[in-house]
Amino acid sequence: MRKSSPIDPLINKTTQGLLAATVLQPDRWWYLSDLAKHLRRRPSSLQTPLFSLVSAGILSRRKEGNRVYFQANLDCPFLPELQGLMAKTVGLVEVLRETFMPLKDRLEVAFIHGSVAKSSEVAASDIDVIAIGSLGLADLSPVLEKAEERLGRPVNASVYSPQEFAKKIAAKNHFLCAVLDKEKLFVLGEPNDLERIAGRKPR
Amino acid sequence: MTWNELLAENRVETHTTSKQEIDDLRSVVERNLRDAAISQLSSDNRFGLAYEAALLLGKMAVACSGYRVKGQGAHQTTFAALKFALGTGISNTATYLERCRRKRNELSYDMAGVVTDTEAEEILARAAVLQNTVEQWIAQNHSHLS
Numbered sequence: 001m002r003k004s005s006p007i008d009p010l011i012n013k014t015t016q017g018l019l020a021a022t023v024l025q026p027d028r029w030w031y032l033s034d035l036a037k038h039l040r041r042r043p044s045s046l047q048t049p050l051f052s053l054v055s056a057g058i059l060s061r062r063k064e065g066n067r068v069y070f071q072a073n074l075d076c077p078f079l080p081e082l083q084g085l086m087a088k089t090v091g092l093v094e095v096l097r098e099t100f101m102p103l104k105d106r107l108e109v110a111f112i113h114g115s116v117a118k119s120s121e122v123a124a125s126d127i128d129v130i131a132i133g134s135l136g137l138a139d140l141s142p143v144l145e146k147a148e149e150r151l152g153r154p155v156n157a158s159v160y161s162p163q164e165f166a167k168k169i170a171a172k173n174h175f176l177c178a179v180l181d182k183e184k185l186f187v188l189g190e191p192n193d194l195e196r197i198a199g200r201k202p203r
Numbered sequence: 204m205t206w207n208e209l210l211a212e213n214r215v216e217t218h219t220t221s222k223q224e225i226d227d228l229r230s231v232v233e234r235n236l237r238d239a240a241i242s243q244l245s246s247d248n249r250f251g252l253a254y255e256a257a258l259l260l261g262k263m264a265v266a267c268s269g270y271r272v273k274g275q276g277a278h279q280t281t282f283a284a285l286k287f288a289l290g291t292g293i294s295n296t297a298t299y300l301e302r303c304r305r306k307r308n309e310l311s312y313d314m315a316g317v318v319t320d321t322e323a324e325e326i327l328a329r330a331a332v333l334q335n336t337v338e339q340w341i342a343q344n345h346s347h348l349s
Contacts, residue, residue, distance in 0.1 A: 136321065136322070136325040137299065137302055137303065137306075137322050137325060137326075138295065138296075138299040138325065138329060140302075141295075141298045141299045141301075141302040142295065142298055144302065145298060145302075154305075156305070156306075156309075158317075158319055158322070159319060159321050159322055159325075160319050160321055161320075161321045164319060164320050164321050173316075175316060
């Protein structure tokens with residue numbers, strides 16, 4: 001999960017994580033230990049907030065043998081509003097990953113940089129994305145449009161071929177070298193993929 | 204959205220074009236595409252020139268359809284109107300050009316080095332395809348302006 005988000009003053013971190021995981025994948029039943037692993041928390045630390053969310057009618061609980069599962073309560077009257085709130089805040093990366101997925105074969109790496117990645121965003125900050133792969137802005141345009149509809153914020157993308165990215169890093173392009181060294185949120189691919197494209201030794 | 208709705212919103216007005224007007228636009232498009240192909244120029248400037256060419260191709264299509272774009276947001280209206288002139292087959296191009304419009308605003312006002320080489324090459328190739336599409340459409344539908 002991201003370090004900070006504009007809804008921190010409204011909802012505590014653990015509950016944000018639980019809500020983002022459940023309401024953004026409303027068909028999925030989460031086993032407690034899977035949720036804990038996903039959120040990098042101890043299962044015992046999730047018991048109380050999960051109980052509160054079930055009591056409030058926001059999550060459903062199902063028991064199978066010794067196992068307890070949780071899912072978004074599909075009958076919760078404000079589920080759509082919760083989904084919108086989560087998608088636009090803590091679920092940014094998940095929403096972008098889902099919308100970028102149809103292009104995954106042509107995208108080697110895509111990541112968020114700038115104020116959103118640095119967690120210094122305000123609620124309406126633009127989301128700046130760098131996409132590296134064998135595609136162009138024309139391929140990305142419909143995908144970016146969809147992401148903007150879901151997130152309610154502008155999503156700006158810069159598109160590089162892997163060759164151009166490597167060439168600019170080798171030429172010590174100021175902007176890209178700074179991007180490499182600053183915070184990033186990976187939408188597709190991993191930090192090692194970026195280091196490889198940049199011609200740097202993976203850390 | 205339709206031409207009538209654009210008229211009602213004061214985003215276009217009716218306009219009778221001439222072969223002279225279309226030829227003038229043609230020559231600027233040719234010049235811009237030729238200059239945008241100069242690889243020694245910066246990607247920002249190559250992008251800007253190819254973008255202007257695409258915009259003028261849109262203006263040609265709008266003019267041949269009997270309209271002229273007016274008011275604020277003229278670039279946005281021109282790209283939106285491409286669909287009414289050339290048909291829905293041009294929708295993806297219009298969506299792409301709308302994205303380019305936003306990028307071009309950044310490079311005009313904010314900073315240098317906004318456009319990547321990949322993006323500059325792409326818009327040049329796509330503007331050349333749009334030029335063919337628009338010229339074929341004019342030849343088929345408005346042959347006196349061809």
